[in-house]
Amino acid sequence: MSFYDxxxxxxxxxxxxxxxYKGQVLLIVNTASKCGxxxxxxxxxxxxxxxxxxxxxxxxxxxxxFAGQEPGTEEEIAQFCxxxxxxxxxxxxxxxxxxxxTHPLYQYLKANAPEGNGEDIEWNFAKFLVDKNGQVSKRIGARVQPEELTSDIESLLKA
Structure with missing residues (x-):
């Protein structure tokens, strides 16, 4: 099965x-509404x-x-966001x-990440960058701020 399946x-x-999302660069994040x-x-x-x-x-x-920090329904989550x-x-x-x-997407991401291969997600807002071909390019910790990813994103967009 490919990433896109x-x-x-x-x-x-x-x-x-x-x-x-084929042909696009993806930033995949596990999120929560009641997290620091x-x-x-x-x-x-x-x-x-x-x-x-x-x-x-x-x-x-x-x-x-993670500490029950996303207790809402999908509708409540969408509204909150x-x-x-x-x-x-x-x-x-x-x-x-x-x-x-574990959802198959996260099984795939964790198994194919160049860093932290196979390791559990540590907390809400852990991130994965996926290139235009569906390859996991980078695993990024939860505490890394989104704005710190600009150079990685720009590199993948130019590739």
Whole structure:
């Protein structure tokens, strides 16, 4: 199975695959609304606005596995992101990123990342950069601010 065959459910409940993002650079993030790192939504949205016309898409995957920091329903999450951070990048249904019910996307990301290969996600707002060919380019820690990724994103966009 290729990266683009992975099935995901949008925050509005539609089943789809990652094929819609073929040929684009992706920044994939596990998110949460009640986390000390939640303000990163602002930086993620800024990256999306700055680079989307060049081929970057930010994909947010809410996760409630870290201290119960994403307890809301998908509808509540979408509303929170819109009202508080003006999020317009794609959001998806809540998933598990670690453990026995790890979503296939995160199984793939963790297994194929050049750094931290196979290791569990440490916290909300861990990030993965995926190149235009669906290859995991970089695994980035949760505490790294979105604006620190500009040179990595620009390199992938030019490749």
């Amino acid at each position: 992975i099935s995901v459910r949008t925050i509005s409940g539609e089943e789809t695959t990652l094929a819609a 790192l939640t303000p990163q939504y602002k930086g993620l949205q800024a990256l999306y606005e700055r680079y989307r016309n060049q081929g970057l898409v930010v994909l947010g995957f809410p996760c409630n596995q 819109d009202l508080n951070y003006g999020v317009t990048f794609p959001l998806f249904a809540k998933i598990d990123v670690n453990g026995p019910h």
